[in-house]
Amino acid sequence: MTIQKTLLATLALLLATPVAHADRKTADSAKGKHPIYSQTMKSLTGKKVDLKKYQGKVLLVVNVASECGATPQYGPLQQLHKKYGKRGLAVIGFPCNQFGAQEPGTAKEIAQFCQKNYGVEFDMFGKVDVNGEKAAPLFTFLTGKKSGLKGKDVGRVGWNFEKFLISRDGKVIARYRTGTEPNSVGVVAAIEKELEKPAPKKEKK
Numbered sequence: 169m170t171i172q173k174t175l176l177a178t179l180a181l182l183l184a185t186p187v188a189h190a191d192r193k194t195a196d197s198a199k200g201k202h203p204i205y206s207q208t209m210k211s212l213t214g215k216k217v218d219l220k221k222y223q224g225k226v227l228l229v230v231n232v233a234s235e236c237g238a239t240p241q242y243g244p245l246q247q248l249h250k251k252y253g254k255r256g257l258a259v260i261g262f263p264c265n266q267f268g269a270q271e272p273g274t275a276k277e278i279a280q281f282c283q284k285n286y287g288v289e290f291d292m293f294g295k296v297d298v299n300g301e302k303a304a305p306l307f308t309f310l311t312g313k314k315s316g317l318k319g320k321d322v323g324r325v326g327w328n329f330e331k332f333l334i335s336r337d338g339k340v341i342a343r344y345r346t347g348t349e350p351n352s353v354g355v356v357a358a359i360e361k362e363l364e365k366p367a368p369k370k371e372k373k
Contacts, residue, residue: 203309204338210294212275224367225258226359227334229310231298231325232261233271234281238329242286244351248359249290255363259290264298267327271295298325315340333358337368
């Protein structure tokens, strides 16, 4: 009986060893590339932008359009940029033509429209899809369960000018739908709360 117990214990240990390795591997890969800062996207002028440049900043990511009823939100978005930019807020706009074909223009036309009508100075990126198979990976993450959002905040972008607030350490804090103005009390309070938090220390290489 003693020999049998020893053999069974040895077998159990051998079977458990690969599982332990698999768990370690899974944990290591979970630490992999950050779903936001690992992305490289094109600016409105066609220049490649490494989103790692925004690490340590509070982000407000917005899918925008030039011919939408919510287009005037460009105004308060620019105001937020002007008021909080030096404190660490980065407003970044992503034109999208998926909703009512309300962003039909070229990159040049979009840039001219934003500058002429709203004096936009915050970073603008090239036109992207935010839903579907061709959706930019950034928005696939922001709208998915892995973002950390819960309930109704998870799921496809519903319309233009949805806003995603991201903390200095890259966590998705909140999602605001089209009907919520960028300068509403709740949004501003959430931005200020995140700006008060210190930027995470950069890991030494």
